[in-house]
Amino acid sequence: ETGVTQTPRHLVMGMTNKKSLKCEQHLGHNAMYWYKQSAKKPLELMFVYNFKEQTENNSVPSRFSPECPNSSHLFLHLHTLQPEDSALYLCASSQQLGSTDTQYFGPGTRLTVL
């Protein structure tokens, strides 16, 4: 257990659906991250939040909408996704945003868009 939980673990949705991914960290960390992992590609950073404020949006399409209501919770709202958005979505947290801060990952949500 890394102290970072993600729900659901698996999600299948149609292109017209709206769904949300949830991440919760029990580590008292200040920074939280959303990553996308597609087959045969490296981990791709999507969003970064630090003390609930978004500090990075890595040119992510607007059909992905993050929300960070507090330092322990992070959501990724999904609407009108495309089949190419099918991937593993990982959440992570770290104490700070520093270069040596270890990121602690959740187990991910496997998303399939039909």
Added chain:
Amino acid sequence: ILNVEQSPQSLHVQEGDSTNFTCSFPSSNFYALHWYRWETAKSPEALFVMTLNGDEKKKGRISATLNTKEGYSYLYIKGSQPEDSATYLCAFNAGNNRKLIWGLGTSLAVNP
């Protein structure tokens, strides 16, 4: 464009074999190099954070070295066990508060 390369892409060894793999990264603007271990259906797990040229870190049978001048890090596993089977990822950080740049990983399978 910053790029992190890992080799080999995959590796199959017998239980008891020692093995090593490589992470190559840009040698300029180095801040930190992270190694992670990722078992199937589990969360990626941090192994090491390395910052100094010549640094060597060890955790049980796993160790890592760092050469920032030539831009590479080696991960060694001594006496591989089936439970070492996982994908080993490295990630490079080019500056404080900068995002991690990840490699594709080396997939290790240890046969009993």
